[in-house]
Amino acid sequence: MTIRRSFGLALAACSATAAVAVAQAPSLSPATRAFVSMDAPKLALVHARVIDGTGAAPRENQVLLVERGLISAVGDSAQVAVPAGARVVDLAGRTVLPGFVMVHEHMFYPGALWDTGYLANEQGFSFPRLYLAGGATTVRTGGSLEPYTDLELRAAIDSGRIPGPKMDVTGPYLQGPGFPLFYQMHVLAGPDDAKRTVEYWAGLGATSFKAYTNITRDELGAAIRAAHAKGIKVTGHLCSVTFHEAGALGIDDLEHGLLVASDFVAGKKPDQCPDDDAVESSLMALDMAGAPLQGLIRDLVAHKVAVTSTLTVFETFGPHRPPLPDRVLDVMTADARVAYLRRRARIADRGDTTWTVLLRKEMAFERAFAAAGGLLLAGTDPTGYGGVVAGFSNQREVELLVEAGFSPLEAIRIATLNGAQYLGRDKKVGSLAPGKQADLIVVRGDPSHDVKDIENVETVFKDGVGYDPEKLIASARGMVGLN
Numbered sequence: 319m320t321i322r323r324s325f326g327l328a329l330a331a332c333s334a335t336a337a338v339a340v341a342q343a344p345s346l347s348p349a350t351r352a353f354v355s356m357d358a359p360k361l362a363l364v365h366a367r368v369i370d371g372t373g374a375a376p377r378e379n380q381v382l383l384v385e386r387g388l389i390s391a392v393g394d395s396a397q398v399a400v401p402a403g404a405r406v407v408d409l410a411g412r413t414v415l416p417g418f419v420m421v422h423e424h425m426f427y428p429g430a431l432w433d434t435g436y437l438a439n440e441q442g443f444s445f446p447r448l449y450l451a452g453g454a455t456t457v458r459t460g461g462s463l464e465p466y467t468d469l470e471l472r473a474a475i476d477s478g479r480i481p482g483p484k485m486d487v488t489g490p491y492l493q494g495p496g497f498p499l500f501y502q503m504h505v506l507a508g509p510d511d512a513k514r515t516v517e518y519w520a521g522l523g524a525t526s527f528k529a530y531t532n533i534t535r536d537e538l539g540a541a542i543r544a545a546h547a548k549g550i551k552v553t554g555h556l557c558s559v560t561f562h563e564a565g566a567l568g569i570d571d572l573e574h575g576l577l578v579a580s581d582f583v584a585g586k587k588p589d590q591c592p593d594d595d596a597v598e599s600s601l602m603a604l605d606m607a608g609a610p611l612q613g614l615i616r617d618l619v620a621h622k623v624a625v626t627s628t629l630t631v632f633e634t635f636g637p638h639r640p641p642l643p644d645r646v647l648d649v650m651t652a653d654a655r656v657a658y659l660r661r662r663a664r665i666a667d668r669g670d671t672t673w674t675v676l677l678r679k680e681m682a683f684e685r686a687f688a689a690a691g692g693l694l695l696a697g698t699d700p701t702g703y704g705g706v707v708a709g710f711s712n713q714r715e716v717e718l719l720v721e722a723g724f725s726p727l728e729a730i731r732i733a734t735l736n737g738a739q740y741l742g743r744d745k746k747v748g749s750l751a752p753g754k755q756a757d758l759i760v761v762r763g764d765p766s767h768d769v770k771d772i773e774n775v776e777t778v779f780k781d782g783v784g785y786d787p788e789k790l791i792a793s794a795r796g797m798v799g800l801n
């Protein structure tokens with residue numbers, strides 16, 4: 319009852335503020351418009367520090383013009399004239415950066431964890447708005463448990479009915495039998511089934527696919543061929559298939575990086591996922607400078623396989639890591655909060671530092687992969703045991719890339735332009751340049767100086783319309799874990 323009432327109240331609040339909200343962007347529903355803080359046919363952001371997403375140094379005292387949803391100009395105030403009739407917004411002390419383009423996102427969150435298998439709850443209400451609030455203006459769902467729902471959410475967001483990011487929707491997981499068992503996943507019956515599944519969901523509008531831990535090489539090969547025939551990319555969180563094998567089969571991207579590679583397990587059987595302990599101990603023993611890992615990195619770069627960093631979810635598995643801030647705990651249901659805190663306390667008590675070492679190794683791998691010319695992408699993977707929450711996680715991922723040794727400007731590029739390039743959307747999003755869609759994050763401070771400033775989001779623009787992150791977050795309070 320309480321839940322239904324607060325849901326109703328949130329909607330009522332939306333329509334009440336809608337009347338005084340701005341009149342532009344007629345495609346937005348009143349419920350979406352309630353979160354709009356800035357909207358004008360011509361917008362001039364002045365006195366802004368600009369981080370353009372390419373990795374270039376920040377530029378001070380910039381003017382950024384937005385017209386009809388697009389960036390029409392960006393440059394020094396001496397060069398860019400503010401057009402007559404533009405609404406001028408003074409951004410002194412603020413930094414403008416591109417909206418995040420993150421590629422391991424989900425519209426679900428871990429629900430009941432049973433010994434016999436998993437069920438996750440779709441977060442179709444809270445996650446789209448939290449992603450937008452966190453500055454993620456384009457997300458690829460890194461696997462879908464409710465692909466019909468994700469496709470409908472994309473349509474609802476694109477039509478302006480609900481607030482949320484632009485979505486690259488991944489079809490259902492391409493998975494074989496065995497652990498981890500999710501009741502919401504179809505188990506493939508062979509290569510023909512893999513091909514049929516890809517073609518069916520591509521026909522319904524899925525624009526990416528993801529292979530999972532127990533797929534066979536034949537199934538993965540068939541899925542990749544079917545997807546590539548339609549110009550669609552395939553990624554994988556693999557185990558049964560090694561990274562070497564997947565690269566040779568033509569996979570486009572590998573999720574999570576080194577910490578799920580089964581390449582280094584001695585005596586690994588083809589098409590079978592060794593148990594977690596075997597993978598973990600092979601990685602604990604792995605020499606980061608040794609020939610096997612360096613050879614794998616060269617092989618992935620040569621095959622043009624991207625790697626998606628998901629440090630956010632790995633961070634939660636070991637002790638001695640910062641706790642979730644209150645603002646994140648506040649969006650969870652009471653049950654989700656307790657479940658997360660209980661598990662976190664157990665990890666802290668046990669004090670096992672295996673994951674402390676593994677997290678460091680993953681960070682070193684990501685640096686080495688990028689240094690070797692590999693395309694490193696950023697994602698957040700809101701799974702694990704619930705310590706990764708959409709939107710907040712996108713900011714945290716950038717901070718963790720900096721902890722890994724990237725400069726803040728490099729980390730921002732990984733989180734913006736690299737993702738756009740991978741998705742083939744870099745002519746439209748991912749950096750700040752004339753002609754691109756005005757997907758922008760405005761933060762107080764200078765994240766190139768102190769990356770923590772990436773959390774000080776004041777406004778998130780999508781297609782030139784500014785949204786108020788605090789209002790979006792407030793509307794999701796107490797919802798994460800339920801819907």
Ligand SMILES: [Zn+2]
Nearest residue numbers: 460461699701
């Ligand atoms: Zn995932």
